[in-house]
Amino acid sequence: MDACIVVPARYGSTRFPGKPLVPIAGVSLIQRVYERAIGSRRASAVYIATDDERIADHVRGFGGRFVAPDGDYQSGTDRIAAALPMIEQQEGKRFEIIVNVQGDEPLIDIGTVDALIDLLVANETEMGTLASPLETDEEHQARDIVKVVMDDRNVALYFSRAPIGSRETALRHIGVYAYRRAAIEQFVSLPPSPLERAESLEQLRALQRGFRIAVLKTSKPHLGVDRPEDVARVESELAKLHS
16 A cells, blocks of 8 residues: 655644744754655655745755645644645555654654554554653643543544543553545544544544544654744754764
8 A cells, every 4th residue: 555644834833833944953843854754664755735835945945845735724634635636646646545744743753653554554443643651640631742542452542631541541642643545535524523622632533433543552752842942852852862
């Protein structure tokens, strides 16, 4: 099955406007994510899907590939679905697995993303995502950290910002999603669900409509850039990796 990685990059972030262009140790956030993504051994194409000419110009400047679908989208997945026909036209092929790699994950482990693609190929679930252990009780309580609980087959039961389960039974959700083509097409045809609105979590639209979401556990660290103060944390981690 051909797989494609798409990185949604929106300029107007509520908590951090212009976030994709912020420098992380001298290299923009979006360039760091893109350079990680193109290291995939499983995806035959990597594109950025953006809504802003400033991001498009920047991506063009470092030699990245991008598309810019018109319109306002409720979620990154909706933007990716709109970008998919444009990507397929450029690539001249149809993709059966589409992976949403968030544009604020400069330390994403691409090997784990490849493992997620392999899991979806081998699994009958419609979607797959990543999760890692919660390291402290404070993380379990924090509302800006999304938690997931699973059944015995590692299929998601629920995602929440609230401290669901316990620190031992819940995992920290990592916002990477792999979709079968039919699933992403169905997902974006559905209106936001009540649970999605209540939690501001797009994956709950899928769960509430009966999608099965396989969860791949990983021990890899999760250091995203949600707020300006996260930049220093990521730069510190990069310094450790390169020391």
